[in-house]
Amino acid sequence: MTEKVIILxxxxxDFHDFMSYWSLQPNVSVVCFTSTQIPGIGGRLFPPxxxxxxxxxxxxPYGLMIYDQNDLEALIEEHGATMCALAYSDISYDSVQSxxxxxxxxxxxxxxxxxxxxxxxxxxxxxxxxxxRTGTGKSQTTRxxxxxxxxxxxxxxxxxHPMPYDKNLLDQRCQRYxxxxxxxxxxxxxEEREEYELHIEEENLLYAGVDYQMILREAEKEADIVLWDxxxxxxxxFKPTVTICVADALREGHEEHYYPGEINMRMADLVxxxxxxxxxxxxxxxxxxxxxxxxxxxxxxxxxxxxxxxxPEARGPTGQxxxxxxxxxxxxxxxxxxxxxGPTLTHGGMPFGAGYVLAKQMGAAEIVDPRQAAKGSLVGxxxxxxxxxxxxxxxxxxxxxxxxxxxxVRGVDCDCIITGTPINLENxxxxxxNCVRARYCLQLDKQNMTFLELALKPIV
Numbered sequence: 001m002t003e004k005v006i007i008l009x010x011x012x013x014d015f016h017d018f019m020s021y022w023s024l025q026p027n028v029s030v031v032c033f034t035s036t037q038i039p040g041i042g043g044r045l046f047p048p049x050x051x052x053x054x055x056x057x058x059x060x061p062y063g064l065m066i067y068d069q070n071d072l073e074a075l076i077e078e079h080g081a082t083m084c085a086l087a088y089s090d091i092s093y094d095s096v097q098s099x100x101x102x103x104x105x106x107x108x109x110x111x112x113x114x115x116x117x118x119x120x121x122x123x124x125x126x127x128x129x130x131x132x133r134t135g136t137g138k139s140q141t142t143r144x145x146x147x148x149x150x151x152x153x154x155x156x157x158x159x160x161h162p163m164p165y166d167k168n169l170l171d172q173r174c175q176r177y178x179x180x181x182x183x184x185x186x187x188x189x190x191e192e193r194e195e196y197e198l199h200i201e202e203e204n205l206l207y208a209g210v211d212y213q214m215i216l217r218e219a220e221k222e223a224d225i226v227l228w229d230x231x232x233x234x235x236x237x238f239k240p241t242v243t244i245c246v247a248d249a250l251r252e253g254h255e256e257h258y259y260p261g262e263i264n265m266r267m268a269d270l271v272x273x274x275x276x277x278x279x280x281x282x283x284x285x286x287x288x289x290x291x292x293x294x295x296x297x298x299x300x301x302x303x304x305x306x307x308x309x310x311x312p313e314a315r316g317p318t319g320q321x322x323x324x325x326x327x328x329x330x331x332x333x334x335x336x337x338x339x340x341x342g343p344t345l346t347h348g349g350m351p352f353g354a355g356y357v358l359a360k361q362m363g364a365a366e367i368v369d370p371r372q373a374a375k376g377s378l379v380g381x382x383x384x385x386x387x388x389x390x391x392x393x394x395x396x397x398x399x400x401x402x403x404x405x406x407x408x409v410r411g412v413d414c415d416c417i418i419t420g421t422p423i424n425l426e427n428x429x430x431x432x433x434n435c436v437r438a439r440y441c442l443q444l445d446k447q448n449m450t451f452l453e454l455a456l457k458p459i460v
Contacts, residue, residue, distance in 0.1 A: 001027065005083045006076065007030060008099065011164055012088060012164075013089065014087035015046065016212050017118050018030060019210075020120060020237075021117050023052040023056055024052060031064075032079060033066040034072055035066050038165065038397060039398070042067055044065075046063050048061055050170070072099075072102055073102060076103070081106075086111070089261075090259075090347050091259045118237065119240075120213055120237060121239050122226055125459040126227075126241050127240065127459065128228040128238070128243045129227065129244050131232075131261065133349070134344055134349075135341065135344030135350050135353065136233075136251075136274055142158060143202055147202070148452075155224045156204065156205075157219040157222050157223035157226055158205065158226075158229050159229065159237075160199075161228075161230050166186075173211045174207065174215050176205070178200065180200055190405075190421070194343075194394070199229075205222060226238065242270075243268050245268035245272070246272045248275060249284070253291070266296060270301075271302070271304070272304050273292075275307070275308045276306060278308070286305075307442070310440045311438075311440070312362060312437070313437045314436045332363040333364075336365075336414055337370060337392065337412045337414040340393060341354075341393070342393040342395045346393055353391065354438040355420025356390065356391050356420065357420075358418055358420065368413070369390060370412050373411040375408045375411065376401070377395065378401075378405065381395055394425060396428065409432070414433065415434070416433060417434065418435075418436045418438060419438065420440075
């Protein structure tokens with residue numbers, strides 16, 4: 001009997017699971033993908049050139065269509081599907097079970113493929129930085145580890161979790177980022193820029209795309225060590241030498257309730273609890289660490305505590321850095337609009353990000369509510385994510401949404417804008433007002449740094 005499979009995805013691990021596992025299985029016919037979380041993915045084609053047709057008897061000569069997950073029940077009936085495979089991340093366990101119920105009610109099996117079936121083996125050591133939720137600080141952790149390894153004389157290449165949001169997936173098969181101009185060459189969305197730009201600024205060679213077998217082989221040519229910079233709370237696509245899982249001090253317990261963050265936690269060689277400096281007392285983080293040990297049943301797992309340090313940066317009309325006193329005067333006592341990282345605020349569920357923290361830190365008189373000024377697609381974003389009140393998510397998955405973001409920003413009555421998105425947003429939209437950028441980085445004290453060094457010792 002041939003299993004007819006629908007892969008439930010979000011333009012990320014779904015493609016990887018298909019290429020590394022499903023397309024190569026005998027007696028399996030994948031009938032389509034579904035998409036969610038990322039707007040505008042439905043209606044696209046996964047191209048036949050990436051369907052491993054030379055290995056599976058030309059099973060997918062026309063590629064595979066991607067449909068909206070909202071149509072799941074109809075797709076099961078239309079294609080006679082016998083199995084649905086979950087292949088995206090940062091989903092509450094309630095949502096996972098709700099999906100399973102929808103699938104099972106149509107007489108269809110519901111499965112989750114374990115990492116071991118899809119992880120690719122590398123000829124180089126791999127350090128995987130994963131997380132319990134979106135927005136814990138994976139990328140700042142990756143950058144800190146990259147800096148440490150480079151100071152040890154290692155040549156590192158960062159491989160980023162997929163973000164293939166362009167309509168032509170074949171154009172994004174294997175992308176290499178070395179200079180900022182590459183962001184324009186690959187037509188990167190705001191969300192892609194948020195993950196790539198700071199690595200480029202810090203001279204970390206970065207790969208991303210769709211075909212992670214090809215990406216890994218190319219990265220290995222240039223690296224002593226491969227760093228996996230995870231997306232959402234997804235697990236690593238490569239078999240890791242060392243796995244570091246980043247947890248959020250502001251979202252204690254989420255590792256027990258969001259898929260597949262718990263998998264990352266259970267597979268970790270070291271856990272980093274980040275943003276401890278945002279707690280009222282560091283004792284709360286120590287309590288969280290003990291809870292994690294009890295939950296995992298591993299009293300000996302190393303758990304370190306880190307601070308996410310937020311600092312302001314602003315530039316003048318000619319691009320020159322402004323002095324601290326000038327930047328302070330731009331915010332202190334002023335009416336401020338905060339723009340924070342989109343995924344962290346939306347499916348990450350956070351009510352604020354680094355920009356909001358900085359606005360409070362710098363003494364803004366008022367953080368304005370942007371909802372009444374929302375334009376176009378941003379109206380729907382606020383309707384869907386009703387926990388957002390004092391921050392504007394930096395949404396920009398396509399040109400239309402970028403335009404909506406710019407119109408919304410320019411329609412807000414404020415004295416100054418603080419951007420907590422990792423990128424220089426002024427390179428993408430015209431904000432029309434004074435703008436302060438929240439820079440953030442991981443800070444570890446000597447003791448916690450020692451534990452991190454011990455975890456990395458096998459590859460250094």
